Amino acid sequence: MMKIILPTLTTLLAVMAVPTTAHAQFATDSTAPITGSADSGTYENNYFLLTGQVDIRQADVRILADTVKVFGGSGSANAAGEVFDDVSRMEALGNFFYITPEQEVKGDQGIYERAKDSFT
Secondary structure (H helix, E strand, O other): OOOOOOOOHHHHHHHHOOOOOEEOOOOOOOOOOEEEEOOEEEEEOOEEEEEEEEEEEEOOEEEEEEEEEEEOOEEEEEOOEEEEEOOOEEEEEEEEEEEOOOOEEEEEEEEEEOOOOEEO
16 A cells, blocks of 8 residues: 655745656555545446546545546446446546545646546
């Protein structure tokens, strides 16, 4: 398991305004299910498009944004919202927050890439 070690990321983003990569799993428990909720959701081409108050969770990690594209795998609904299997990439746009028990990162957008095991 990798931990995100970016205690000054928020300050760096505010001062430098340049993309920064956090090398980490989406959540500490990467085997936990990925669930999401939003005001609306549709399947377009090869991704799920979630819009309006998007809230995606995996174990103790949350992603909040205005819009999120979820690539890869399939989705199904349950009482917690949409459940996504085998996510390969997520693109979060507008009012982006990446929240863990140790930190909170805010920005205009965030991109998770499973193959690179990173959030940018």
